[in-house]
Amino acid sequence: MRESPARGQSMIEVVVAILIAGIVLGAMAIAVVTGLKSSNYAKNQAQATKYVQQAIDDIRTIRDNVGGVESFKCSGGSCPSSTTDCQVATSPCTFQDLFYYKFPPSSGSTDYGSLSCDASACYFEFDTSGSSLALKGISSTSNPPVTSVPIADDNFFSQKIALSTSNSGCNQKINITVTVAWTDQSGPHQAEAQTVLSDYQQQVSCG
Numbered sequence: 645m646r647e648s649p650a651r652g653q654s655m656i657e658v659v660v661a662i663l664i665a666g667i668v669l670g671a672m673a674i675a676v677v678t679g680l681k682s683s684n685y686a687k688n689q690a691q692a693t694k695y696v697q698q699a700i701d702d703i704r705t706i707r708d709n710v711g712g713v714e715s716f717k718c719s720g721g722s723c724p725s726s727t728t729d730c731q732v733a734t735s736p737c738t739f740q741d742l743f744y745y746k747f748p749p750s751s752g753s754t755d756y757g758s759l760s761c762d763a764s765a766c767y768f769e770f771d772t773s774g775s776s777l778a779l780k781g782i783s784s785t786s787n788p789p790v791t792s793v794p795i796a797d798d799n800f801f802s803q804k805i806a807l808s809t810s811n812s813g814c815n816q817k818i819n820i821t822v823t824v825a826w827t828d829q830s831g832p833h834q835a836e837a838q839t840v841l842s843d844y845q846q847q848v849s850c851g
Contacts, residue, residue, distance in 0.1 A: 684828060692801060692824040692835035699803060699822045700839050702770065702777055707739045707841055712778040713768075739779065742818060743843045747807045760784035760791060765806035765821065767791045779805070792825065801826045817842050 760782040771780035784790035792804035825834040
């Protein structure tokens with residue numbers, strides 16, 4: 645018995661309807677996934693920006709309170725009074741002592757020991773082990789050097805604190821760049837901010 649043309653046409657309409665429904669559902673699924681990714685990115689971006697601003701505020705507080713800088717001291721056993729013979733060590737200096745330094749050091753210099761530096765800056769992290777917040781030089785002998793560390797209590801993000809100067813030593817200003825980075829399903833991302841800190845208390849004499 646031959647099928648009627650109407651029945652064949654109905655089968656085609658069903659197949660077309662299924663295809664259209666599949667396309668629509670696929671588009672809806674893509675839209676939902678994209679929306680979730682955008683939402684997660686916006687959430688992480690906001691959190692990273694918060695960490696960046698908090699880090700800059702904390703560094704200003706360390707400077708204003710004449711806070712410490714751990715693991716950064718002159719090899720002679722005292723805090724710096726010049727730009728010579730200074731390197732990573734075990735005892736703290738004050739933030740103002742950093743104004744004596746050139747960041748990064750001159751090419752080929754070994755004055756800063758294993759302090760993590762590259763061609764553009766030297767890198768620090770926060771030290772929360774003491775009674776008050778301090779900066780600590782990242783120690784690295786690898787090439788390229790270690791420049792960032794996980795954020796305490798939130799290892800999803802890593803933080804980079806870069807110090808750089810424009811003068812050859814004994815600076816009145818230090819350029820601070822804070823970068824917070826994370827990686828999700830769509831790849832690596834980062835939030836960054838810069839500020840310039842001055843020795844407004846004039847703790848360092850560059851005479």
